[in-house]
Amino acid sequence: MSASIAEVEEMARKCRVEIVKMVYRAQAGHPGGSLSEIDLLAALYATRMRVRPDEPKWSDRDRFILSKGHASPGMYAVLAEMGFISHEDLKSYRVLGGVCQGHVDMKWCPGVDFSAGSLGMGLSFGMGCAVAARLDKSDRRAFVMIGDGEMQEGSVWEAAMAAAHHELGNLKVILDRNRIQNDDFCEAQMRMFDIPAKWRSFGWNVKEIDGHNMAEIMDGLDFLEADENSNGPSILIAHTIKGGGISYMENNPAFHGAAPNDEQYKQAMIELGEVEA
Amino acid sequence: MTRMAATRDGYGQALLDLADNPKVVVLEADLGKSTKSLHFRKAHPERTVSCGIGEQNMLLVGAGMAASGYIPFASTFAIFTERAFEQMRNGVARPNLAVHLCGSHGGTHTGTDGSSAQSIEDLAVFRTLPNVVVMHPCDDVSTRALTMQLADTNSPSYMRTARNKTPVMYDDAAEGTIQIGKGVQLKEGTDVAIIACGVMVSESIKAAEALAAEGVSAAVIDMHTLKPLDGDLIDSLVSRCGALVTAEDHNVIGGLGSAVAEHLVANTFAPLEMVGVPDRFGESGQADEMLEVMNISSPYIAVAARKAISRK
Incomplete structure (x- = not known):
């Protein structure tokens, strides 16, 4: 819980290296959304999540649900940094029998609380975890990360309405607002207009931050945890860059679900400071 | 004279009888009066989660609760369970979370609402899902017995019940002979x-x-x-x-x-x-x-x- 901003930034850098390596080795996967979410995930796990990596099924742990489950390399990299899985395990990404399934899967990977991969499902599952925590009179929380394209799924709004109705102050959502979905920019696929206003009108506490500025991320996580926001569910809208950290992937819809080639891989390692130019 | 009863009443009675287990919770999608989960809701409002008219959300709220140690019983009309098929597939059956889904008013027997409400494919679609137990009991006695047993299984399930009264086939003493998976x-x-x-x-x-x-x-x-x-x-x-x-x-x-x-x-x-x-x-x-x-x-x-x- 005591990691400094510099330490979390270094953890996120290492995770970016692993994300690129995983997708490069598999020659498949989703680097764009993994890179956009990674500063948020690193900060959440390094400074907020009440979990026990040596006891991943500890019943009173905070839950984390990666609803955008295709952005699994980001989560696997963080789980390896936290010690839930080994760095060697990361080589099993998309490999037969591997703990690192294509989409995060609670039956395969220690530390994964929800089997995701189909968009629009994680918020509902997180709501169930939050209701259960309240029935248990436990102070554990359910954190859910959703994507912006994912908000086009109607079921997200079923859950948004229900969570506010039930005043689930222990349900905390982070929106990875990276502005790109599978086929194109969100703006071209389905305009979403005033996203903060949508969530406010559904009865949620809302805050916006720069999802790559670690100081702002810490403020945002403080907001999610704040007592004054325990009256109902809260959402942190994090403005991010799809492919953030790798120049040729940034804001490039082609890298939603594509792997770098040999040359691109080398360039990424240079940009991330892993090798000399 | 043969006693007449509806299977949905057996379901409602079973939920009440299961309430002694503090892990049993009920999820509703605005049809508790029809599926008969309302009796549980009235007796145990704190363990009943209203999901509004939102079946997709309901199934996955159930999954989250099952993953947190609870035994959720979710019900709606059989036809509307189909709306949440992929939630049942990906969020419940695939991780093998013991969420128990009940679809009442199944079949053409449900009557005058017409074809939009007459689910004739629910048993087929849920039968295709690995891990899922699929049942369609014939009377209130067997429905109650089978629902009670579900609380002790570690598999998700789909059970179709019916709206209308039909002849009761079992006397109460026969309940012990009714077991999931045994004709x-x-x-x-x-x-x-x-x-x-x-x-x-x-x-x-x-x-x-x-x-x-x-x-x-x-x-x-x-x-x-x-x-x-x-x-x-x-x-x-x-x-x-x-x-x-x-x-x-x-x-x-x-x-x-x-x-x-x-x-x-x-x-x-x-x-x-x-x-x-x-x-x-x-x-x-x-x-x-x-x-x-x-x-x-x-x-x-x-x-x-x-x-x-x-x-x-």
Whole structure:
């Protein structure tokens, strides 16, 4: 819980290296959304999540649900940094029998609380975890990360309405607002207009931050945890860059679900400071 | 006089009886009055989660609660469970979380609401999901018994119940003989075996009585569990009777008849006639009228039985 901003930034850098390596080795996967979410995930796990990596099924742990489950390399990299899985395990990404399934899967990977991969499902599952925590009179929380394209799924709004109705102050959502979905920019696929206003009108506490500025991320996580926001569910809208950290992937819809080639891989390692130019 | 009751009332009673287990929770999607979960809600509002008219959310709230140690019973109309099929597939069945889904008002027997409400494919679609137990009991006694047992299983389930009252097949003392995955022989017979589920069990008894008057000895089986299917019982019926009929208020594609046929072709052989909704949608009508319209009432079962016998 005591990691400094510099330490979390270094953890996120290492995770970016692993994300690129995983997708490069598999020659498949989703680097764009993994890179956009990674500063948020690193900060959440390094400074907020009440979990026990040596006891991943500890019943009173905070839950984390990666609803955008295709952005699994980001989560696997963080789980390896936290010690839930080994760095060697990361080589099993998309490999037969591997703990690192294509989409995060609670039956395969220690530390994964929800089997995701189909968009629009994680918020509902997180709501169930939050209701259960309240029935248990436990102070554990359910954190859910959703994507912006994912908000086009109607079921997200079923859950948004229900969570506010039930005043689930222990349900905390982070929106990875990276502005790109599978086929194109969100703006071209389905305009979403005033996203903060949508969530406010559904009865949620809302805050916006720069999802790559670690100081702002810490403020945002403080907001999610704040007592004054325990009256109902809260959402942190994090403005991010799809492919953030790798120049040729940034804001490039082609890298939603594509792997770098040999040359691109080398360039990424240079940009991330892993090798000399 | 045969007692008449609706299976949904057995479900509602079971939920109340299960409430002693503090881990049992009920999820509703604005149809608790109809599915009969309302009794639990009135007695235990703190353990009842209203999900509004949002079946997709309800299924996954259940998954989150199951993953947190609770035993969720979620219900809505059978037809609306299908709306949440992918949630059941990806969020419940795939991680094998024991969420118990009940679809009431299933089949054409549900009547005057018409074809939009008459689910004729629910048993088929949920039967295709790995890990999921699929049941369609025939009366309130068996529905209560099977629902009680669900709380002790570690598998997700789908159970269809019905809106309208039908003849009760079991007395309360028989409850102990009803087990998930085990068909029950309600009537002995040697010429043909009629394997039925849900409202068609009482129709099959009527058909067997009509056949007996003609000197045909028909066994009647309550196959309340479609998955896992009681293959041992089917094998013994084949060796004893040599001809089978299935009877269901469900499309002939994918339901009980298909399940029995899948077992037969892989294990043994006997002529099989399938009585079910003939791959068409329904319309508004009374329950008994719908069974006639769909050619699945007791006379049609008797015709199918004679045909199966003739094919021996």
